[in-house]
Amino acid sequence: MDYQQIISDIYRQILPYAKEGKQADYIPELAKVNPDQFGMCIQTIEGDVAAIESADTRFSIQSISKVFALAMCLSIKGDSLWKRVGKEPSGTAFNSLVQLEVEHGIPRNPFINAGAIVMADILLSELDNAEEEFLGFVRAVAGNDTIDYNPAVAISERENGYLNASIANLLKYHHSIENDIESVLHFYFMMCSVEMSCRELSGAFLAFANHHREFDYAGVKLTSSQVKRMNAIMQTCGFYDEAGEFSYLVGLPGKSGVGGGIVAIYPLQYSVAVWSPRLNSKGNSVMGIKALELLTSETKESIF
Ligand code: GLN
Numbered sequence: 001m002d003y004q005q006i007i008s009d010i011y012r013q014i015l016p017y018a019k020e021g022k023q024a025d026y027i028p029e030l031a032k033v034n035p036d037q038f039g040m041c042i043q044t045i046e047g048d049v050a051a052i053e054s055a056d057t058r059f060s061i062q063s064i065s066k067v068f069a070l071a072m073c074l075s076i077k078g079d080s081l082w083k084r085v086g087k088e089p090s091g092t093a094f095n096s097l098v099q100l101e102v103e104h105g106i107p108r109n110p111f112i113n114a115g116a117i118v119m120a121d122i123l124l125s126e127l128d129n130a131e132e133e134f135l136g137f138v139r140a141v142a143g144n145d146t147i148d149y150n151p152a153v154a155i156s157e158r159e160n161g162y163l164n165a166s167i168a169n170l171l172k173y174h175h176s177i178e179n180d181i182e183s184v185l186h187f188y189f190m191m192c193s194v195e196m197s198c199r200e201l202s203g204a205f206l207a208f209a210n211h212h213r214e215f216d217y218a219g220v221k222l223t224s225s226q227v228k229r230m231n232a233i234m235q236t237c238g239f240y241d242e243a244g245e246f247s248y249l250v251g252l253p254g255k256s257g258v259g260g261g262i263v264a265i266y267p268l269q270y271s272v273a274v275w276s277p278r279l280n281s282k283g284n285s286v287m288g289i290k291a292l293e294l295l296t297s298e299t300k301e302s303i304f
Helices: 003-017 028-032 062-083 098-102 113-126 130-142 151-160 162-173 181-192 198-209 224-237 240-249 286-299
Strands: 039-044 049-053 215-217 220-222 254-256 261-266 270-275
Touching: 003 039, 003 049, 003 286, 028 151, 039 198, 049 198, 062 113, 062 130, 062 181, 062 198, 062 220, 062 224, 062 254, 062 261, 098 162, 113 130, 113 162, 113 181, 130 181, 130 198, 130 215, 130 220, 151 181, 162 181, 198 224, 198 261, 198 270, 215 224, 220 224, 224 240, 224 254, 240 286, 261 286, 270 286
Parallel strands: none
Antiparallel strands: 039 049, 039 270, 215 220, 254 261, 261 270
16 A cells, blocks of 8 residues: 555645634634644554655644543553543533533543543552653653653643633542642643644554554553553544544544544554644544545545
């Protein structure tokens, strides 16, 4: 498969969508990003790499960080993790409060904000220095020591993070988080602020694409069955209330973020990351979804 040719062709085909959608501006720092950017990188488990356009530009990974947080929590807690958070698709927005109230403070899954805020709480309780160890894990799985937080993005989100603060308060009311709300939110926003490029993200997600390889990065260890189950959760919960549509159009497990990044994997074949800041109404990158839909349609390869 000539992925370089395929993704170059895809880029030409999706150019008509370049101005569709709107970049996230509820985090003021993210509104400063030039929305007219697109990057894509695909890496196979055999080591082939194809990259186009701004594949090396770093962007805010936002909710994609929830996958790294889940990997760490699963590695520490094993199946007892599922007492604190569910694994069912939510069918609601990433920042919805409604379900959390009805379900008495147990988040539906780890990939909505409420679930990830619980993951942040677990890591704060279990680790001596959660911020340092989270970054250490991301750097190890991506094989790149220059990946970092962007504190300006985290502070900008905290200053405007009324909804996430409500979620954290509701969780605290239901005794679903142990640490104080300020520390949990600070760590959650820091995780979201990590910046990576499409090349770095697709490289990191090869660890999830290849469950035959040992998963052991900076002390975070998962069995091959745990890796496959994480992929199952990406398939059912990776795109909030658009998880069904993404599954229908693309047919791969993946995760998106409001920075405009999407990463998806084809188990035992490849990992692919796309980035373009303009989002649809569900908070997912317009060009990103289009690119991945074309990728799996043109290659006739998906998990189905
Ligand atoms: N930091 C963002 C928030 O909590 C992450 C949301 C996202 O990427 N969908 O709102």
